[in-house]
Amino acid sequence: MSPLDNDIKFLAGVDERRATLLGKELGVHTLRDLLYHFPRRYIDRSKIYRIGDIRDDGVAWVQFRARIDGLSILGAGHKKRLVAEVSDGSGHAQLVWFQGVDWMMKRLERGREYIVFGKPTIFNGELDIVHPEIESTLAAQEKPGGGMQGVYGSTEKLGAVQLGAKGIYALVCNLWRDFGKFVEEGLPEWFVKANRLMPLREALYNIHFPQSEQMLKAARYRLKFEELLGVQLDVLSHRSGRMARGDGFVMGRVGELFNGFFNERLPFELTGAQKRVVKEIRRDMVSGCQMNRLLQGDVGSGKTLVALMASLLAADNGFQSCLMAPTEILARQHYASVSGMTEGLGFRVAVLTGATRKRERDRILAQLEQGEIDLLIGTHALLEQRVAFANLGFVTIDEQHRFGVEQRARLWTKNRSRPHILVMTATPIPRTLAMTLYGDLDASAIDELPPGRKPIKTIHFREAERLRVFGAMRREIKLGRQAYVVYPLIRESEKMDYQNLYDGFEYISQEFPLPEYHVVALHGKMSGDDKTEVMRMFKEGVAHILVATSVIEVGVDVPNASVMVIESAERFGLSQLHQLRGRVGRGAEQSYCILMSGDKLSREARSRLEAMVETNDGFRLAELDLKLRGAGDITGTQQSGMAIDLKIADLGQDGRIVEAARAAAMGILEADPLLASPENLLLRQLRERYSNRTEEIDFSQIS
Numbered sequence: 001m002s003p004l005d006n007d008i009k010f011l012a013g014v015d016e017r018r019a020t021l022l023g024k025e026l027g028v029h030t031l032r033d034l035l036y037h038f039p040r041r042y043i044d045r046s047k048i049y050r051i052g053d054i055r056d057d058g059v060a061w062v063q064f065r066a067r068i069d070g071l072s073i074l075g076a077g078h079k080k081r082l083v084a085e086v087s088d089g090s091g092h093a094q095l096v097w098f099q100g101v102d103w104m105m106k107r108l109e110r111g112r113e114y115i116v117f118g119k120p121t122i123f124n125g126e127l128d129i130v131h132p133e134i135e136s137t138l139a140a141q142e143k144p145g146g147g148m149q150g151v152y153g154s155t156e157k158l159g160a161v162q163l164g165a166k167g168i169y170a171l172v173c174n175l176w177r178d179f180g181k182f183v184e185e186g187l188p189e190w191f192v193k194a195n196r197l198m199p200l201r202e203a204l205y206n207i208h209f210p211q212s213e214q215m216l217k218a219a220r221y222r223l224k225f226e227e228l229l230g231v232q233l234d235v236l237s238h239r240s241g242r243m244a245r246g247d248g249f250v251m252g253r254v255g256e257l258f259n260g261f262f263n264e265r266l267p268f269e270l271t272g273a274q275k276r277v278v279k280e281i282r283r284d285m286v287s288g289c290q291m292n293r294l295l296q297g298d299v300g301s302g303k304t305l306v307a308l309m310a311s312l313l314a315a316d317n318g319f320q321s322c323l324m325a326p327t328e329i330l331a332r333q334h335y336a337s338v339s340g341m342t343e344g345l346g347f348r349v350a351v352l353t354g355a356t357r358k359r360e361r362d363r364i365l366a367q368l369e370q371g372e373i374d375l376l377i378g379t380h381a382l383l384e385q386r387v388a389f390a391n392l393g394f395v396t397i398d399e400q401h402r403f404g405v406e407q408r409a410r411l412w413t414k415n416r417s418r419p420h421i422l423v424m425t426a427t428p429i430p431r432t433l434a435m436t437l438y439g440d441l442d443a444s445a446i447d448e449l450p451p452g453r454k455p456i457k458t459i460h461f462r463e464a465e466r467l468r469v470f471g472a473m474r475r476e477i478k479l480g481r482q483a484y485v486v487y488p489l490i491r492e493s494e495k496m497d498y499q500n501l502y503d504g505f506e507y508i509s510q511e512f513p514l515p516e517y518h519v520v521a522l523h524g525k526m527s528g529d530d531k532t533e534v535m536r537m538f539k540e541g542v543a544h545i546l547v548a549t550s551v552i553e554v555g556v557d558v559p560n561a562s563v564m565v566i567e568s569a570e571r572f573g574l575s576q577l578h579q580l581r582g583r584v585g586r587g588a589e590q591s592y593c594i595l596m597s598g599d600k601l602s603r604e605a606r607s608r609l610e611a612m613v614e615t616n617d618g619f620r621l622a623e624l625d626l627k628l629r630g631a632g633d634i635t636g637t638q639q640s641g642m643a644i645d646l647k648i649a650d651l652g653q654d655g656r657i658v659e660a661a662r663a664a665a666m667g668i669l670e671a672d673p674l675l676a677s678p679e680n681l682l683l684r685q686l687r688e689r690y691s692n693r694t695e696e697i698d699f700s701q702i703s
């Protein structure tokens, strides 16, 4: 064991109380944990503000040199506070402490000069800093490093024990002074050389105490590379393990069902991209290895059709399939279109959702166990224990981001061996994210829309232009088309959201009155029957306008609808906007997506709306979304059910390092699949350190 694995309480400056808080607040339990608690950013320590120049509330942190003119304790009880009046010749400021009042009082000295560091607030023209970090100018000169000083993430509770950003910095200084010599290289020497990486000790030193911009850059690269290499070694090992097991169902026959459908039923020519993907899937199905394939393609690109063809192949080989959709509406819609297209072929399809009545459900379950159903379509109701297949061989999961991984895992347990799995998503996953999160899946993409579709025109309007929007809707309705109006649904305040929707519904109903117009509303809280009825009315064209929350994001297919109005569009994420837009443009007519927003927009919201207007390319939007929001937000959502916890690499920025690390990992594993050779010992340990991070998406371990 390395001395670095010791408890953090052995560090100078850390007592029991601070140790406990460091663990709780930052997950820092050992010395090594602190060593890997990297600065969030750096401030130029040579930059000393003049108090008189700090007039902008927008500045996050300032540092100035000032003398204490007055020190006093005011108030009592929980209002007790220490106030220090300081000045630097250019102006005055007030420093305030509410916690540790007596302790601070003893530490500070009137008439002495200090370096003050903190978040300024300006109130009535007065500059205040609450709980600043403060140190004597003498102490400030003893710190290591060049001109840049790390600003460390901290929390309010840590701040209360003098472990704010600068307090942590001081601990890191102690850590390096006493334990820096124990840092050992974590990668094989040949590897460090071959990839021209900065040695670990140098990298860790420079990430905390950059000697120069250039050294910092090299340090970052090294640490990011190592982190991403760990992830890649892990995911790629899973993939090679799956291949090596060779226990995939073999489905070599192309039989009557597939041929009958392909030759007689397919109402159109497949696109080139669809043909390619069908080929890729067929290749997997005869390979003897279990398929784990991710299929990406924009809304309407024809993914479902590809999944259906694979299910027909499975049936030709005596295997059952299932198709799991994220919502009731979508499941029923898939069922309607699949049973329509395959009617009379002898392909037995059924649908099972939470709303399926008991008698019907019992019948379906019995048939399923007898092998009398070839394809079962449904929602997560398919995952229930009592849903037992006779011989499940192929699973399609539609819109994967809606399902937790836990849920998916249960499907694999429904046969003696793992079925082939096709995970479909219309939310394009940026390449770097896919390689990291789905690194053990093979990827296919349908990057071509069926012919004859006109690109959707997207326009951004402000409230003042609403009448023009209504005018456009009337025109389209007169031409026989239909429109959606969507209101945002934000989980935290459901009540208010539904109020939005109801108000909107009333408003739209007044603008588009009966008998000329028929407006209906749809939202997630309605009963299944009501939803079905509303959808039927819209689908059959009885209703002209569907007012809805974002429940329609996934899965509504009404080719006659040509207008999508998105209210408060600034409140939607980019991928959600793109999904919603995909609800129109499914027919041959020109379609429109209208983004309504308020006048005041944050810079980020503006970028989102501009991007929507500019492009229909889902992959480009996904890349941009990743850049705007960062990987944490995309993958950290409840619905994604995925964990990714990278300390330093940023999937939005570090695409090239991901590629380099993946290539390196592939090369290593090719030569030494188990990382068994002695010179790869450090790599094996690295992989093991990362193996629990991706456990949740470890498809190969689930059976």
Ligand code: ADP
Pocket: 268, 269, 270, 271, 274, 297, 298, 299, 300, 301, 302, 303, 304, 305, 306, 426, 450, 451
């Ligand atoms: P996705 O699941 O990718 O959203 P679907 O499979 O639901 O797309 O297809 C969208 C629509 O396009 C459906 O009405 C489908 O019948 C139709 N479609 C699919 N492939 C083609 C094609 N090659 N040519 C014409 N229309 C197609």
Ligand code: MG
Pocket: 300, 303, 304, 398
């Ligand atoms: Mg679909």
